[in-house]
Amino acid sequence: MSDISIALTGNPNTGKSTIFNQLTGARQKIGNWPGVTVDKKIGYLNYQGRNITVVDLPGTYSVSARSPEEAIVMDFLKNNKMDVVVDVLDSSNLERNLFLTLQLMEEGIPLLIDLNMQDEAKKRGLVVNKEKLSQILGMPVVETVGRRSDGVKTLLSVFTTEVMEKYHPSEMIQSHIENVKSINESGKSAEEIEEAIIDARYALINNIVSEVVTIDKRSVSVSETIDKYLANGILAPFLFLGIMYVVFLITFEWIGQPIADLVDELVAGPITEGATSFLEGVGVSEWLKAMIVDGAIAGVGAVLTFVPLIFILFFCLSFLDGTGYMARVAFVTDPVMRRVGLTGKGIMPMMMSFGCAVPAIMGARALDSEKDRLTAIMVTPFLTCGAKLPIMALFAAMFFPDNAANVVFLMYIIGVVMAIVAAKILGATVLKDEGSTFLLELPPYRIPDIKTVLLETWDKGKGYLIKAGTIIFAASVIVWFLANFNFSGQTEEMSESFLAGLGGIIAPLFYFHGFNTWEAGAAVINGILAKETVVSTMGILYGVAGEIDPDTAAEEAEIFLNSGMGAAFTSLSAFTFMVFSQLYTPCVTALGTIKKEAGGFKWMAFSAVYMFFLAWVVSLLVYQIGRLLGF
């Protein structure tokens, strides 16, 4: 039997992704549609000896080309001859779902209707007469319950081109298509035509639904009860903060951090030792061994420890998204986000950037307008990511031992405030407000499909893993080289290395900031490669690295204080350095992501420069005002 190509289409929140994941499992490729940042998912499976290719088109409410997603669905279906196009419908919400169906039918695209979420419809007392629907639409109709694979099997068994040929649209549909044609040719304005057609579609839908759907019983939906607390009441914002707090506890304390510590130990211990003895065994030169062990392994290892954190955070957020809660978060936070020049949908990237700016920048895809997306991409890196936290923790413990936690918290606040200010500035200058809108479906609460959550987590997290192996790998080797070589070759004294030289060159930039030492300059440069290296660079340059293995943060701070670092900073210049580190240019991994997501080198360069500049100005003000006030 021949191979089959299938496209999946449907509204958002219909369980389409779940169907896709159930069909193809992990055998999928995720890429980008050309020229736009919309995920392109293609999956493969084998069913009864036939190779099946499944394209998961973006979920859309219509195909009127009002968004990149809508344009993609239309272009794809018009330009690619698929064997079957499956239209996934939420059975409990046929009225709105059929809109897309009709639009596709008007374009002459043969569909296979998948009545998904049968269980939910039944729970809500809705009975859909599938034979009748099939008869009216003139298309095969299959029932599925996305999370169970039996329905999906039925779907597969109907996937034959022969079956499709047996169906013909009813008179009702044919006259609708005629009607649409005559509206199109009526010579009215494009707007009037569009509105008349929308009205015609819904008029027909009302007829279809009244014939096909019967309401058994009215039931109070559980979602309404949950929403009373999570979306409506005065408690909602606090519950949101509480839920996020738990997510962060899970990520940084309960599950993520212990795994991260394990990775850290594994890299520092067996891997480093293994590599060292292997390299010694093969008899490579001393500098090559140092480059691999102290450069590449140490650098990549530092990033690998963040991988578990990223994956756990992503799992939690994907899970919450799958329950329908994230739509409520957008709903509740919209008034606040609007003040900032974003919409409620921007809250998700903001939350993610407390873990890592990279997934946050990618998460900005969910935003509606180009302006919202760019604003989110440009401001999320100001927030305190997991890699900046060690800088803040160490400096606070060293120079503000009595108020360490408060000072760290203050840095978080400074990051948030700066993100808000930057959004305002950008909105008034480069990213002029085109009047943002907020229109969002609040889907019923659901138990997320774990397979879908896991695949989503993997999909988002794996990019970070790849970057650890490429950008960070290269950057670590470069930093190691810069720190260990100068024009006359390898050097024992880091103060004579290229890195010291570079640090010395940029140090004068911070003359009025109180930290114009080459060590701080070198740390700032390294911080652009990866923020996690700021502390380790300081450690190496002040000669604290190596044998120390402090048990507590206080001990670590004590060791750093007793090195030259204690004398190099005053409390005020240390605070200034913290503020600068909090705000300046994001790391290269984030910059690379900005280039990809914002669509070009221009935005990447802009973000690197404007963040450096704002950080420079703000920290300058902090230092100079601090001095005036006598600190």
Add this chain to the structure above:
Amino acid sequence: MTLREGKVGETFCVEKIEPSPLKSRLMTMGLTKGTKIEVMPSAPFGDPMAIKIRSYKLALRREDAKKVIVQKVG
């Protein structure tokens, strides 16, 4: 009146939508003439508001709801 003034529990019928950039999107989401809308509890500080329409729940800002002219039916 406009949908903006709608109170929780009240039911309305869409009369028309005033010209706005959101008009065709609102219509696509089902707010066509004669469609019944039930006002649902809004976000904590009253905005955005939520409505039940065509058996699903939609959130929109009051500012945008101002463009939706409605008639009270219950």
